[in-house]
Amino acid sequence: MPQEYRLILKYADQPGYTPDIECYLRNGGYEALKKGLSLPLKTLPDGKTVTASVQIRDEVMKSGLRGRGGAGFSCGLKWSFVDRKSGKPIYLICNADESEPGTFKDKQIIHKDPHQMLEGMILACFANDVHLAYIYIRGEFMEGAKILERALQEARAKNFLGKNIFGTGYELEIYVHRGAGAYICGEETGLIESLEGKRAYPRIKPPYFPAVLGLYMCPTIVNNVETLCAVKHIVAMGALEYAKLGTPNNTGTRIVSISGHVKKPGYYEVEVGKVTIGELINDPAFGGGLRDGRKLKALIPGGSSAKVFKAGEKFKLKRKGPDGKDVEKEFDMLDLPYDFDSLIGAGSMSGSGAMIVLDDSTDIVKALANISEFYAHESCGQCTPCREGSLWMSKALHRLTHGQGRKNDADYLIKIADNIPGGRTICAFGEACSWPVQSFVGKFKDEFVAKGAADEERNAKATDAPQAEHFAVASRANR
Numbered sequence: 001m002p003q004e005y006r007l008i009l010k011y012a013d014q015p016g017y018t019p020d021i022e023c024y025l026r027n028g029g030y031e032a033l034k035k036g037l038s039l040p041l042k043t044l045p046d047g048k049t050v051t052a053s054v055q056i057r058d059e060v061m062k063s064g065l066r067g068r069g070g071a072g073f074s075c076g077l078k079w080s081f082v083d084r085k086s087g088k089p090i091y092l093i094c095n096a097d098e099s100e101p102g103t104f105k106d107k108q109i110i111h112k113d114p115h116q117m118l119e120g121m122i123l124a125c126f127a128n129d130v131h132l133a134y135i136y137i138r139g140e141f142m143e144g145a146k147i148l149e150r151a152l153q154e155a156r157a158k159n160f161l162g163k164n165i166f167g168t169g170y171e172l173e174i175y176v177h178r179g180a181g182a183y184i185c186g187e188e189t190g191l192i193e194s195l196e197g198k199r200a201y202p203r204i205k206p207p208y209f210p211a212v213l214g215l216y217m218c219p220t221i222v223n224n225v226e227t228l229c230a231v232k233h234i235v236a237m238g239a240l241e242y243a244k245l246g247t248p249n250n251t252g253t254r255i256v257s258i259s260g261h262v263k264k265p266g267y268y269e270v271e272v273g274k275v276t277i278g279e280l281i282n283d284p285a286f287g288g289g290l291r292d293g294r295k296l297k298a299l300i301p302g303g304s305s306a307k308v309f310k311a312g313e314k315f316k317l318k319r320k321g322p323d324g325k326d327v328e329k330e331f332d333m334l335d336l337p338y339d340f341d342s343l344i345g346a347g348s349m350s351g352s353g354a355m356i357v358l359d360d361s362t363d364i365v366k367a368l369a370n371i372s373e374f375y376a377h378e379s380c381g382q383c384t385p386c387r388e389g390s391l392w393m394s395k396a397l398h399r400l401t402h403g404q405g406r407k408n409d410a411d412y413l414i415k416i417a418d419n420i421p422g423g424r425t426i427c428a429f430g431e432a433c434s435w436p437v438q439s440f441v442g443k444f445k446d447e448f449v450a451k452g453a454a455d456e457e458r459n460a461k462a463t464d465a466p467q468a469e470h471f472a473v474a475s476r477a478n479r
């Protein structure tokens, strides 16, 4: 029987567990910080010694932790790109924007266990020689911002922040920065611009890789809330124990937000790759199945920008055979393990870990119109393909859902969507707005064509009728 594995959410929903520091300390809070900061110098076989900071960075690399914000990039590798020789300060930013539609996991951590996030963040700062860090929280999370401000005050009062933390001489300050509530503020370079007090216009990479030219043009690490929580557990349990959770190359746990047409929408923490999509939708431990009498129609597996899966789709993925060699294995969509690599292999992504379940009552054209309207609204407008393309797609979908569709709208949508991504835009929003259109229209084309054709036929008849009437009236008047 598949079950949740609660590591980050271990205490979050337990009766009597509160977000205050005393409760966190009673449950072993800040022990990992103490351990991490007081690691003795380690002597390597070649006689070199490594500091506590370097040891933590090594542990994070060994743990295999992949970012939980969307791209699933190796956290250890990201940290290794930080320019440590520039002589400039290094900054760390916790990305608490949680703007991908369908995602509601970071909010749970912030509301229910804010000190866990702070502990992970302080460890990540210590490991990377950071002395000033920010939590960038989306504007709408007013309560979350208040909770974090209070948690920071509590941490300062206990000297987990400030000068000479745990008597080690290490100094750190963290501030909360509230965004103004735009999706693009979640994109790391847009976020940095916004933190600098400007419009959240993403920066072009190269040259503006945050690890080299980030906040105030200094080396900067941007990590998601959940990723930083995982750092605390890696230090607490050790990289090797952490890496035993999950599956190879997809280690640890992750929190999946399940929404849509399931009986038990909610957030569920699982070992990465140990649970399938079908189990997450149907098992009583998770989504609890579809609403009575309904069948699955589609699934968006990783937040609204992820490519949609159609019920019944099959995928061929590479798996290790008994002799260690790669063999191709066929998977039904429901049997795909919920991990980074399997979902990429199936042509989509686990993204921010947000599964949106659509049953057979869903009007697929309306669903896509809704998603596209969001992306057209949220494009920052810097790049022509994204600014114009997202709007054209949204307009075509608007007419398709308002009785004004055309038979060739499906092809028109695909043509636009194919011309936005692939290096034509500054940031990955270009992909984010195109992937839903490419996949929805590509996989449910008949529904788009049928709707457009029906509109065209009905409207042609409707315009013929008044025109005939108009000519009759005009010829009577001319007599």
Ligand SMILES: Cc1cc2nc3c(=O)[nH]c(=O)nc-3n(C[C@H](O)[C@H](O)[C@H](O)COP(=O)(O)O)c2cc1C
Binding pocket: 066, 067, 068, 069, 070, 071, 072, 073, 075, 078, 095, 096, 097, 098, 099, 100, 183, 184, 185, 186, 187, 188, 189, 222, 223, 224, 225, 227, 228, 427, 428, 429, 432
């Ligand atoms: C349009 C767009 C929106 C994004 N929104 C978020 C977000 O709300 N939260 C987040 O953590 N990452 C978001 N990301 C990913 C970030 O740019 C960045 O990769 C992430 O915060 C890195 O953290 P991680 O390595 O811990 O995953 C977004 C990316 C794009 C392209």
Ligand code: SF4
Binding pocket: 184, 201, 202, 378, 379, 380, 381, 382, 383, 384, 386, 387, 425, 426, 427, 428, 429, 430
């Ligand atoms: S891709 Fe879109 S959101 Fe990203 S910078 Fe260009 S216009 Fe802005």
